[in-house]
Each structure stands twice: as structure tokens, then as C-alpha cells.
Amino acid sequence: MNVTVDQRICREYANCVIESPEVFDLDDATGKALVQIPEPDAGLHSAVRAAAAACPVHAILISD
């Protein structure tokens, strides 16, 4: 799994950080979501999928 956040779309909701605090965090400078683990282990996949679903603006892209 490969995870990216489209910084142009992100509107700083931070739902991804709630769903998967291991993989996502907010950039202190921009407030936008950052991916801390671009290729997360299988144990994190369901939380990452929940994060993508919980993003109101669909800024999280997952490729398997």
C-alpha cells in the first residue's frame, strides 16, 4: 500500500490523524496533513482506509 495526501485538496480537517495517528499528522507550519509512513504495514491498512473514507474532501490517495 502506498499513501499520499494531495496538499492542494487537503482542508485541514484532521480526521485522518484521528483515524490513523501512526500514519498521518498535521504539518505545524501549514496545518495540512502529512504522511509519516508512506508504505504502511498490513496492520495499519484498515485504519488508513478508514482515514481515506473519513476525509471530507477526498484528499487521501491509496494505491495497492
Add this chain to the structure above:
Amino acid sequence: MSRVSAAERRGAVLVGGGLAAIAAARSLRANGWDRPITLVAAERGAPYDRPPLSKQYLTGHVRADEIELARSGELAELEVRLLAGRRAIALDPARYTVTLDDRTRLNYETLLIATGAAARRLADPGFAGAHYLRTLHDADSLARALRRGGRLTVIGAGFIGLEVAASARSLGLEVSVLESAPGPLTRVLGADAGAAIAGLHRARGVELRCGVRELELAVDRGRIRARWRTQDGPDETMADTVVAGIGAEPRVGWLSGSGIEVDDGVVCDAGGRTSSAGVYAAGDVSRWANALTGSTHRVEQWQAALEQGSVAGANMAADLEVAGASVRQWASVPYFWSDQYEHKVQFCGSTGPISLSAATVRGVVTCYAPAADAPLSGVLALDSPAALGAGRRLVAQRASWDEARAWLGEW
């Protein structure tokens, strides 16, 4: 006898054009549903997301086409037939039919009630000019009024009222907020957290009046006079615009006579099933059992609507034994967010009289429990989404108060 085609009779009907209905449509398709899906949306236009209405949309920072719920082309990809600007007026679960306001009758095989909630109206405002904020139309109307500037009176210091207050301040208006409770958000967050949020607003020059009773509104020389009493005596303020954010009521009127059990929302099990076979409900109109927390409260939250729509969609397919569909349960600690000026307020679970706060490097984090020796029930975080994410897991694990206290010390 029926005007509907055989194809429609085999379909799923989703009544409501909001997040829960869109989530159900996605989930139906993800669970192998290959029969028709019809979405009946009361509002015209593309389904849209409501949270920005009190924030970025109200201030003009995003346009309507930027808050659409479905990605461009998504409804077509999902093969969803959208009936926009049509309202369901009656449901007959025994005949598997729903009647629309143009008297069209749709047959269904499985149906989702996702009609959401309507803004609660002032009981007797004394005048008819108060704004409410629930729909895009409401937001456009309020935005036009705010662009004229002047002074805004907000009735109700809940999340919507406070977000509108913050948006109006950022647009340069003078703002008064009137609240009947002793403090803002006390019902949701308790007195301490409510006081912290009150502080954010007072620091921005919002005039916040709590313990307000006997509120009266009247037009006076083209402006609106609000008069009220507090324990300190009578008070009043003049405004150019008044907006009320005093809660929402589930839209269940159209279900009268259907036999569907309604008790502060459509009553659902943890899978979204109502009291009638073939009928499901999700989102603000419904009151679900939560299989994880044991709660049976109505949850008017974005993320709950998303999850419930998704679970209901899966079960609508699975209960009809669609190949590839799996039965699911709603088993999740609900959370929500609110933007107040540059601050991000996030909350998960449920509050309680026992609370403990700690100042972290990013903001204040508060833990809640319903009783002294009960497990952790909720977490509030100011500007600390990572803490909320970790805290939500502790709530899900029913962490003891001692564990919660130790965890709070680590932030």
C-alpha cells in the same frame, strides 16, 4: 396498477441527499449490489457537505462546487439515479412503496431513511426574520445578510452558533451570542471546556451572554431588538441580523402512519435495521445502538452519518443475500470537530461529570468519565488531533481512569 417499471421494483431507494445516503450508495456497490439505486433528495442540485456551511462557505472561502459530497462523475460511476428536488411524503413498508411529493410511487426492495434533521425553530420569536443554518439555501441567505455588515445576534451557543459567530467576526461584524444555559457547550462538553471555548470568543470581542431567559425579538426602525433577562436583571441589544442555532429535530414527519418505530429519531439496531423489514435508517434522522460503546443516543455527527450509511448499505445488500456482501455492525467511538477561529476543537465518545485536563504542547486535552470508578468515556482535544486519535483508542478499549490519567501525563 403501478406506474413503476419492473427494473425499479428490484432496486434500492435511498431517501435523503446527504452524507449518510451517499455513503450507503458507495457501500451498496462495494458490497456487490448490481441492481438499481435511486436517491431521492429534497434539495435541488448536487448533494453537498454541510460542515463548511457555517465556516469556509459562509465566509466565501469555498464555493458550492467545492463542497459537493460525491467526487465529479462518482454518482454516474455508481449508477445512482438522482431524483433531486423531490421529497418523500409517505412510506408503506407492507407494500414496499414510498410516495413522493409529485405523487409518484416508487417500489423498492430495500430502502434507507436518511432524511436528516431540520433546524429547530424558535418557539415564539415575536418576529419571522430569524435566520437558521442547515441547508445551502440557508447559508446563501445568511451570507448575503452578513455581507451587509453591522451587528449580528446569535441565539444559542452550540457548535453551529459559535462557528457562525467566529465566521461573522472574521467578516468584521460585531457579534452578540445569547445562551440559555450557564455557559456555551456545557451540555456537550461540561463547564470547564465550555469556559475555555467561551474565552476564545470573548478574546475576539464576541459579547457572550449566558443564563438568558425570557428572550424577546422585535423589529425596531429596521433593526432587530433582542431583550432578555439574566440573574443580573434585564438587558438588550440591537442587531441587523439574527441567526438561531438551537438544535435540530429528526425529519420523521413523513413516516407517520408507516408503523416505523420513532423515538427521538428512527430507532435502529447496530446494523441500521428499523422495526420494519426491508427498511433501514442512517445519519441524523436515526437513533442507532452502538455495538462498541453500548450507547443508544442519537448522534448528530458527520462521521457517524458516514459510518452508519456505510454499515446500513452493507446490510441492505447482505440481508438480501447479495453475493459478496457482509453483515456489519456500527462499533466505533464517534467523534466530531469544530473550527473556532484558528483553533481546532475535536471530541470523541461521551462526556461525563468526572474530568481531568492537561495542557500539552499543542493545546488542552481533557478526559471524561461518567462516574468516579468508571472507565474513560470521552476525550476533548484542542489543536491536538494526534492526542484525540490516541485517546479515541483508549475509549474504545474502555481504559480505566488510572490508565487515562497516566496517558494524559504523557502528552
